[in-house]
Amino acid sequence: MPTTEAEIRPARRLGSIIALACLALVLLGIAAMLVWPRAVQTAVSPVGGPFTLTTQAGEKLSDTDLRGKPFAIFFGFTRCPEVCPTTLWETTQALKSLGPDADKLRVLFVSVDPTRDTPEFMARYLQSFDSHITGLTGTEAEIAAIGKAYHVYYEKVPTGDGDYTMNHTALIFLMDANGQFAGTIAYEEAMDARLAKLRKLIAGKEAS
Numbered sequence: 001m002p003t004t005e006a007e008i009r010p011a012r013r014l015g016s017i018i019a020l021a022c023l024a025l026v027l028l029g030i031a032a033m034l035v036w037p038r039a040v041q042t043a044v045s046p047v048g049g050p051f052t053l054t055t056q057a058g059e060k061l062s063d064t065d066l067r068g069k070p071f072a073i074f075f076g077f078t079r080c081p082e083v084c085p086t087t088l089w090e091t092t093q094a095l096k097s098l099g100p101d102a103d104k105l106r107v108l109f110v111s112v113d114p115t116r117d118t119p120e121f122m123a124r125y126l127q128s129f130d131s132h133i134t135g136l137t138g139t140e141a142e143i144a145a146i147g148k149a150y151h152v153y154y155e156k157v158p159t160g161d162g163d164y165t166m167n168h169t170a171l172i173f174l175m176d177a178n179g180q181f182a183g184t185i186a187y188e189e190a191m192d193a194r195l196a197k198l199r200k201l202i203a204g205k206e207a208s
């Protein structure tokens with residue numbers, strides 16, 4: 001047992017160092033517990049989820065209305081200069097190639113620019129593409145919710161003249177007849193691969 005001042009001081013110092021180290025470990029542990037499950041959840045939370053949006057015909061469409069038929073869904077906006085018209089055009093070509101099987105699939109184009117993409121505007125825009133493609137729009141909150149469910153990124157980018165454009169995820173998400181995520185089609189993916197994935201989706205097999 002230390003009894004003198006000289007002996008007690010280093011012992012106390014050692015004690016407080018150990019106490020501080022323990023406290024730091026406990027705090028690290030708490031921080032890890034708070035942050036880690038959220039990180040894991042974000043990484044594994046499934047693509048897709050409930051939504052209710054408005055079609056270009058002005059009708060409500062919910063995820064539950066889609067049960068029983070697989071669907072392909074992608075996000076964009078009608079004023080998109082390149083990615084969206086290209087995706088819509090390639091999807092139109094793919095649907096044409098599917099022939100009668102195209103009826104076994106739904107294709108949804110969700111606007112990430114709902115303020116400008118009214119149902120009327122969507123209807124006019126989609127006349128240039130395959131009639132199987134349903135345009136969906138909604139309130140900012142409704143679009144934010146479905147964007148979050150599909151892990152979609154989109155952002156308003158000012159163009160300097162008081163106008164703006166949108167940056168957005170260019171993937172097509174493939175969802176099975178139960179509304180479960182079944183794969184993706186990348187922007188400008190080869191038509192053969194695109195068709196193979198759509199045929200698999202229609203057949204009820206998992207597309208990768």
Ligand code: NI
Pocket residue numbers: 075076077080081082083084085168
């Ligand atoms: Ni686009």
